[in-house]
Amino acid sequence: MKSPVMIIKQLNLFGKFKYDRVLGTFFGVIFPAVILHGYIEYLSTGNSLYFLRDIINISTLILISILFKFSILKKKDLIVIALYTVEFAIIFTFVVGYFDPKFVFESNFLSVEMIFATLIFAAGSLVPLRHLLTLNVMNILFIVVCALTVGKHYMILRLIFCGLVVSGGGYLAYLGQKFVLSLFKKIKSSRLLIEKQNEELKKVNDEKDRLFRIIGHDLRTPFHQLNHLVDFMMESNEKDKKMEYGKLIKKSANEGARLLEDLLVWSENIDQNEVELKEMPVAKVVERTFEFFKFKCGLKEIHLINELPQDLVLCINDSMMETVFRNLIGNAIKFSHPCSKIIVKSFVNNNYIEISVKDHGVGICSDRLKTLLSEESTSSTVGTNNEKGTGYGLGIVKKLVERQHGSFTVNSKLEDGTIITLAFPKVA
Numbered sequence: 001m002k003s004p005v006m007i008i009k010q011l012n013l014f015g016k017f018k019y020d021r022v023l024g025t026f027f028g029v030i031f032p033a034v035i036l037h038g039y040i041e042y043l044s045t046g047n048s049l050y051f052l053r054d055i056i057n058i059s060t061l062i063l064i065s066i067l068f069k070f071s072i073l074k075k076k077d078l079i080v081i082a083l084y085t086v087e088f089a090i091i092f093t094f095v096v097g098y099f100d101p102k103f104v105f106e107s108n109f110l111s112v113e114m115i116f117a118t119l120i121f122a123a124g125s126l127v128p129l130r131h132l133l134t135l136n137v138m139n140i141l142f143i144v145v146c147a148l149t150v151g152k153h154y155m156i157l158r159l160i161f162c163g164l165v166v167s168g169g170g171y172l173a174y175l176g177q178k179f180v181l182s183l184f185k186k187i188k189s190s191r192l193l194i195e196k197q198n199e200e201l202k203k204v205n206d207e208k209d210r211l212f213r214i215i216g217h218d219l220r221t222p223f224h225q226l227n228h229l230v231d232f233m234m235e236s237n238e239k240d241k242k243m244e245y246g247k248l249i250k251k252s253a254n255e256g257a258r259l260l261e262d263l264l265v266w267s268e269n270i271d272q273n274e275v276e277l278k279e280m281p282v283a284k285v286v287e288r289t290f291e292f293f294k295f296k297c298g299l300k301e302i303h304l305i306n307e308l309p310q311d312l313v314l315c316i317n318d319s320m321m322e323t324v325f326r327n328l329i330g331n332a333i334k335f336s337h338p339c340s341k342i343i344v345k346s347f348v349n350n351n352y353i354e355i356s357v358k359d360h361g362v363g364i365c366s367d368r369l370k371t372l373l374s375e376e377s378t379s380s381t382v383g384t385n386n387e388k389g390t391g392y393g394l395g396i397v398k399k400l401v402e403r404q405h406g407s408f409t410v411n412s413k414l415e416d417g418t419i420i421t422l423a424f425p426k427v428a
Contacts, residue, residue, distance in 0.1 A: 022075040022126050030082045031061055033115070049096050053089050060085045079126050087138055090116065094142070098149060105153075109146065113139075113162045126177075139163065207396075226252050228295070248295070255292055275403050277315045279427055282355065283308040285318065286344050289325040293333055300338045300384075304329070307345040314353060314424045316404050325357075327397050328420055332359035335418070337384055352423045364412040394420075 038054030045051055064081050067073040073081075090112045097103035116139060127135075143163040147156055226249055233245040283306060290297075290304045297304055332342045340360040347354045362384065364372065372394045398408040401422055412418035 020075070022079060025126055026078045026082060027065075029118075030079070030086075031065075033118075034058055034061060034082075034086070037115070050093065053092050053096075057085055057089050076126060076128070080128070080131050083127065083131070083135055086116065087135055087142075091138075091142060094146060105146075109159075110162070113165075117165065207399075223252075223256060226256075252295070275317050275320060277317055277404060279313050279315050280318060281310060282312055282314045282316065282321070283310050285316075285321050286325055289322060289329050292326060293329055296333055300333065300336070302333055302336055302338065303341045305341055305343045307343060308355070309346065312346055312353065313427050315427055316406075316424065320400050320404060324397050324400050324422070327394075328357045331394075332357060332361065332418070335359065335361035335363075335384060337361060348426075349423065351426050353426055355422045355424075356419050357422075358417065358419045360417040363414045363416050363418055364410070365414050369410060369412060 034054065034057050038051065038058055041048075041051045041054050061082060064073055064078055068075070068078055093108065093112065097105070097108065140163050143159050147159050229245050229249045229252065233242050233249070236242055236245065286306050286308055290306060293304065329342065329344075336342060336359045342360075343356075343358045345356055345358075347356070394408075394410065401408045404424070406422055406424040409421045409423075410418065411421070
């Protein structure tokens with residue numbers, strides 16, 4: 001046996017409940033008030049013209065509710081039509097009362113003015129200003145007509161007072177609710193702005209973390225070199241060898257210091273939307289990268305070949321581009337077989353210069369490649385000599401290239417090597 005609540009939910013008579021100011025005012029204030037007034041009128045006067053007036057009011061509200069249900073009327077139309085309906089009902093009441101000797105003007109006048117004031121206050125900013133002004137003008141004209149006809153024996157000052165209270169109160173209610181609504185909108189927009197800024201801040205912090213991991217990984221290279229060179233120096237008994245090792249140690253220390261400077265540059269400029277780009281020969285950046293990995297390449301007997309023209313100029317960011325090449329060359333060394341070659345060369349493709357980094361290593365399968373190109377990827381694979389990595393690589397490198405207005409593509413097959421191509425606009 002299904003409960004009434006379950007049946008109502010299945011029939012979806014009320015839909016998903018969510019409070020709405022317009023519908024709440026209409027169905028929670030205006031509609032019940034009109035029904036209650038009709039019931040009281042019936043108890044007081046029976047099947048009179050006054051009760052007939054309330055039946056017409058209730059029928060009108062039911063009709064516009066049905067029209068709203070079928071999307072013929074808008075939400076705000078409900079409030080507007082309801083207020084006009086009440087206003088015309090008030091006018092009808094006093095037209096009938098003018099010919100009714102039993103009609104008590106004072107009590108009825110105060111009653112309808114209180115009802116009208118309550119409805120105007122409840123509607124507030126839900127009604128467009130033009131309708132609010134029209135209703136107030138109608139109410140003032142109604143008071144003037146009452147003063148000249150059915151209420152001519154009533155104190156004129158009281159009529160004026162009622163008119164001012166209702167009209168002025170309704171307008172003040174409109175302004176007050178408008179102010180509150182504008183305040184809520186500002187709070188909401190501020191909250192959305194804060195949420196957006198928090199998301200952007202999180203993205204920037206995540207990007208910083210990834211970049212610092214890459215540079216931190218690069219820093220391991222000169223320190224590993226220092227460690228090996230110190231061991232060689234301590235094992236050697238030849239003075240000339242020790243001098244040579246000492247020079248290499250100094251060079252490796254300088255590389256580490258320069259990398260730390262890059263880290264400081266990143267920390268100062270990573271938050272900027274636009275990267276500072278300058279025209280510079282890209283071959284020199286590649287040469288510095290080759291020099292950085294000279295010792296590491298010697299251990300695997302890998303040959304680094306730079307075929308870039310010395311006069312090839314691109315509009316790039318020096319430290320950012322060197323980070324890109326350090327990552328690409330470092331990966332190429334890591335996954336290349338001993339005694340193989342890594343070649344960097346360039347091609348002209350319409351209005352773009354393409355720079356390729358080609359190795360003859362283990363290659364990458366297509367499924368693995370999709371994962372590596374993701375910025376969120378943190379997986380790492382050991383190299384051909386069991387070298388370790390950070391797991392942060394191609395995804396962030398791709399973004400660094402794109403921030404310099406370049407593009408990044410990868411072509412690779414298992415056991416057939418990898419070709420990574422960077423494309424940048426030609427310098428005019």
